[in-house]
Amino acid sequence: MSAGRESTSNPLAGRQLNRRHEFRKDEAWLIEHHDHADTRFHLVWRNTFAVADGVAASLPRAVAEALIGDHPPVLLGQLDGVTHWAIDVSHHDRTAIDDVLDGSTAGAMLAGLRDSIAVLPAQDSNLLAFASGITTWHAKNRFCAVCGGPTMARAGGHERHCASCGTTHFPRTDPAVIMLIGNEDKCLLGRQAIWPPNMYSALAGFVEPGESLEDAVAREVREEVGLEVTDIRYHSSQPWPFPQSVMLGFHATYVSGEIVAAPDEIEDARWFTRDELLESRAMGKRGFPYMAPPISIAGVLIAAWIDEQV
Ligand SMILES: [Zn+2]
Incomplete structure (x- = not known):
């Protein structure tokens, strides 16, 4: 795999964080690294995060403690020897958060x-993506999916256990595929009605049970635009905690069919030439099509195709 395909370089990805999996069940280690003076806590308040001067604004324990309530902190891991936790403080009103900040x-x-x-x-960004995804999972799994009993967080916030039936629940990540279809010097981009005017991007969809990733790519393309594709190639991936997915990026090659946009999913889909996309890229937001913003792996897939690196 070339350096250009390192998924860790995609927005939201990152592997510097040492997640300290080996200590998640070590209560003494957890307490020590929760209470340490250098430890930092990242607030998650109704899908927002504290940011200051272009960096994530974490809090020391002495300050964060006032906001910890029903939701126990989740161990994110360590960076350069400093331990980071996420705390969901959504049960407070906005004033309480602002006062602390x-x-x-x-x-x-x-x-x-x-x-x-x-x-x-x-x-x-990677730390906050992690914090977002796992606190969302906690918020949605307060009751056991097997018996309906209450669940309790444990293992540093990486499990929820149901005492009623004994089931342990683990954090889930929903796989979604995102794919750019090439056809000689053209590629296919589509748009959803809710997007900003002129914005076009790669097609995407969730993987269904009983499907390989390649099956999901072929099915989504067939469903959304009525085309058949082949030569489905994995490119790279991206955490996508909106609310708890991972985006798996692919390129594929057009085989047959005419574009028929599925009206409940796609407002429009069309072929764009490489020259059109080069021109649009140079013009930024004024270009047509306005392409996926740089936070998305869609932008990475499109850039790789434009630059003929696929
Ligand atoms: Zn249960």
Whole structure:
């Protein structure tokens, strides 16, 4: 695999974080590294995060403690020897969060992850993506999917256990495929009605049970635009915690069919030449098509195709 395909370089990805899996069930280690003076806590408040001066604004324990309530902290891991935790503080009202931020971190504000990615360092985006995905999983799994009993977090926040039936639940990540279809000097981009005007991007969809990733690519293309594809090639991947997915990026080659956009999924889909996309890229937001923003692996797939690196 060439360096250009290292998925860790995609937005939201990152592998510098040492997740410390081996200590998740070590209560003494967890307490020590929860209470340590250098430890940092990342607030998650209703899908927003504290950001200040272009970096993730984490809090020391002494400050974060006031906000910890029903949701136990989740161990994210260690960076350069410093332990990072995520805490879901969504049960507080906005004023309580603002008061803590005002009193502790100069200029810290709550911001959505999508808005933050463009300005945050890659490692901070990765930490917040992790925090977002796992706190969402906790919020949605307070009751056992087997028996309906209450579940309790354990293992540093990487399991939820149901005492009623004994089932242990683990965090889930939903796989989704995203694919760019090439046809000689053209590639296919589509748009959804809810997107900004002129924005076009790669097709995408969730993997269904009983499907390989390649099957999912072929099915989604058939469903969304009525085309048959072949030569389905994996490119790279990206965490996509909106709310808890991983995007698996592919290129594929057109075989047959005429574009018929599925009206409940796609507003429009069309072929764009490489020259059209080069021109559009040079014009940024004023270009047509306006292509996927840089936070998305779609942008990575399109750039690789434009630059003939697929
Ligand atoms: Zn149960």
